[in-house]
Amino acid sequence: MRGRGGGGLSPPCPGVSGCLSCKITPGGCRRRPPATSSSSSKLKGNGRTLLIARELRGLISDAIEEATRSGEIPTSGAPDFVLERPRHKAHGDWATNAAMVLSGTTGRKPRELAEILARHLVKKACPPAGSVLREVEVAGPGFINLSLDRDRVFHELARVASEGEAYGRWDLGAARRINVEFVSANPVGPLHVGHGRWAALGDALCNLLEAVGYEVSREFYLNDYGTQMEVFAASVEARYLELAGRPCEFPPDGYQGSYVVDIAREIMDEDGGSLADEPAEVRRAKLGERAYGIALSHIRRSMEAFGVRFDVWFSERELQRDGTVRKVIDDLLERGLAYEHDGAVWMATSRFGDDKDRVLLRSNGAPTYFAADIAYHLNKMERGFDHLINIWGADHHGYVRRMQAAMEANGYPDRLEVILGQLVNLKRGGEPVRMSKRTGEMVTFDELLEEVGRDAARYLFLTRSQDTALDFDIQLAVEQSMENPVYYVQYAHARICSILRYGEGRGVELKEGAPSLDTLRLLESEEEWDLAMKLFEFEELVRDAALARAPHRLTRYLEELAAAFHVFYNRHRVISDDAELTSARLFLSRCVLQVLRNGLSLLGVSAPERM
RNA sequence: GCGCCUGUAGCUCAAUUGGACAGAGCAGCGGACUUCUAAUCCGCAGGUUGGAGGUUCGAGUCCUCCCAGGCGUGCCA
Missing domain, CATH: 1.10.730.10 (Isoleucyl-tRNA Synthetase; Domain 1)
Structure with a gap:
């Protein structure tokens, strides 16, 4: 399934092992019959005690098989039944819809089938023959409700304790490597609150992926090339000259934020204003570099304070400077996947599901962000990752399809998964806040972190699905009350x-x-x-x-x-x-x-x- | 216009990917500390899941149409 990450596990896996290959390989998940006595896919454990859910699943499958073999129910292949913890206690400890599913494929009445399966389950798993179940009950339209035997539960408890930190970990990933790119803010200023949400989300997702057995690389992509960097440099330069007492005009499209002044002042404190006397071009280049360094170190510091450690900070500039971006464009031209039109170079993304073709190289000779992004993602694949996950803000959703089209055109269909996160609305005591009290500008992530602390920020960012815009109430976050x-x-x-x-x-x-x-x-x-x-x-x-x-x-x-x-x-x-x-x-x-x-x-x- | 996301209790959100009587927290009302942390617990009340059709044993979930909000739809990033 393409696109959204929050979506489905398409199609549901029959085995307990929850094959992640449905996410990784396009072919979808192998629908093998549910395991009966196969070994657990758990990494840890003493081998004697099976995960309860897995054991129950096996018992149900066995019951179906036996009932089929004895001719009590018609043959219909192994059904994709659900085993779940029911919402209501009266429905047992676990419940399955196996009989209802079987009813669909055999045409027999679900309750009749449920009775048959229940009989087999009792025979095998309830005392005196077995010691897994205490009670099996047919209920509702054909649910089979299972109550666990007490001793079985105590054995499971013992397993929780013996596995300790490893309890909850799996070995599903087969050490496959996943690259997760998140935050990826432009290094031209402080992080905003939304970045905090991506950071919390990305890091927690990486932890989860690692917990189920993947090798994960956390990556931050720096768009440190192009127009915005130039605008940033020009803005800092203007503030620097102002501080040096040199009259100058602030660029009309420059960054207005006061943090630009702070950065200019920081540089001036270091060099005493000596750059003001340099030739304009040298000055701007030097100031731009220094300002970039400062902005980047602020970002790194924020992420560190938040407890997020990136394995790779990837620079777009390097891809531009070493000619990789150019090479990718040339290569696409050569393979007939790109063409010239109106003085620009276009990629034929519409051949791969995009709404229309996209520009790679503008008529002024500058490559687009898209071109660089293709080069970047190809670079990720060259680094040997089996799967790529990007976390982007919802405002980038128009970009998803073209990026996936580009991946497909380069022989990597379904390898890029994009998770779109909705934005964050800051509130204070129920009232919307956008501006910082201190600076009168947008509340930055740093300010938020300072006020509410790392734990509350991380936790609250993760309380909602990424599909919904998050209302983050600062007052509530700070309150140490039961509301929190x-x-x-x-x-x-x-x-x-x-x-x-x-x-x-x-x-x-x-x-x-x-x-x-x-x-x-x-x-x-x-x-x-x-x-x-x-x-x-x-x-x-x-x-x-x-x-x-x-x-x-x-x-x-x-x-x-x-x-x-x-x-x-x-x-x-x-x-x-x-x-x-x-x-x-x-x-x-x-x-x-x-x-x-x-x-x-x-x-x-x-x-x-x-x- | 087209595309994506969202719409569930007064408020903020869940709902095991199609399962049983749609659940939590907060806000409201009423209770529980001479006992290991009252940052806790118990009870009451709160719903036509935006609307209308459809698919089937069964729909908040899938399909169609409509309504409302957000975002996108650049030779910007």
């Missing part, structure tokens, strides 16, 4: 740390491993069960969020997990006089602690031990 979801989640983490500290103070033994099964069986309240089940959602969520390019799912999940913990905490004492029960509840709490940490770490948000 960051603190809600972090508070759960700090609370558990507090319990552990309390326990240590009281000499409660904190064993490394899991308590015995008998001890864990003391966890019999509804709140404890809910909490455990919520923990198990994590790993599939990580995988799905990575595949759907949807880091915001993680924030929502963490809020749900935190909520489940807060409920548990308010109803039950973790540390009590009952040593066994204390041990069991401490263990459960530590599992929650681990998953909160793993999740927050994927978002790039800290997990404080005290608040």
Whole structure:
């Protein structure tokens, strides 16, 4: 599927392994029948305990197969059923629509099929024959609701603890390399708030991709060539001369922002104004270079303060200066993919799905941004990446198709994925703000970061799908109240740390491993069960969020997990006089602690031990 | 005009990619701390998913048309 990144996982994978090849290769995903007893695609784990979801899936597939073999249901191939955690508790711990799907292909009544499958499931997975399920129930139009056996759940809990930091990680990427380009602001001034959102989004997405087994490179593309750099240089030059007391005219299309004056002053502080006496051309060139260096270092500093580390800062200028851009244009001409018209060189992008052809080389001899971008993306492919992801602002969406057309024309169809992010509306106490109180100009990302802090900024940027414009309320972000979801989640983490500290103070033994099964069986309240089940959602969520390019799912999940913990905490004492029960509840709490940490770490948000 | 995105509770947003009675938070009302952090928890109330058709066992989700908002539609970047 072309274009949008937030879109689908097209088509849904039958296996639990969630094959990412549907994203990577154009052929779509291989529809193999669901695995029955194949080995887990998980990287870690002790090998004895299968991921619950995978095990359930296998059981359902087996039931279908057996029922087919025995002639109870007609043959119809392996169906693409859904296994999900139902919204309502009354619908069991997990549920599947397998019977309804089968009904579609066989024409039999869904409830009838469900009864048959349920019988097979009971026979195999419920005591006395098995110990995975406690109850199997047919409900509604033909859902099969599954309730897990308690001991099976405790084994799963033990796995959460034993995997620790690795819990939630997958090995789906087969070490394939993905290049993620994001932020990519022009180095002509401070970053704006929208850049902050791309930074948070890009970094979290990279974390997710790494978590499911890809090798990821974070890249920042610098448009440090062309008209805007010249305008920037001229603007700085004008401010510099003003500061030096030389009357000069500010360029009519120059950058008005006061930061230009700041940059000019910084340069002047360094050189004492000596450049004012240089010949105009030399002066402008030197000032332009210096100003570029300053603007770039500001950007680097902002990203560092935000905790985003780029592997590559790629300069457009280098592609221009070493002739790569020219070479790419010539090459396209030679291959008949570009042509001359009206004194300009055009690329025939319309042959590859674009609305019309696009100019590569203007009649004044200057290459367009598009030409450079083609060269840049080809360069990425030459560097050996299997897949490219770009995060662009929504205002660039008109550019997506031509870029993908260019990729296709160069033999790379479906290798470039563009994620478009909607913009950020700043608010303060519900009222829109655009201007900074301090400078009267646009609020910069640095100012925002300074005011609300890294954790709140990162988290709040990631609470919404990138498809929707984000309302960012500064006042709410700063408030350390229950209105602020960051603190809600972090508070759960700090609370558990507090319990552990309390326990240590009281000499409660904190064993490394899991308590015995008998001890864990003391966890019999509804709140404890809910909490455990919520923990198990994590790993599939990580995988799905990575595949759907949807880091915001993680924030929502963490809020749900935190909520489940807060409920548990308010109803039950973790540390009590009952040593066994204390041990069991401490263990459960530590599992929650681990998953909160793993999740927050994927978002790039800290997990404080005290608040 | 054409293309893309969005429209869900008073507000900000989810909804496991076509599944069960559309869920959270905030705002509103009423409750819970001599106990491990009350930055928490419990209860109540809140809906014709912008509108109209269609596809099917089943639609917020897919198709068509309409309405509203945002963005794009350069030999700009």
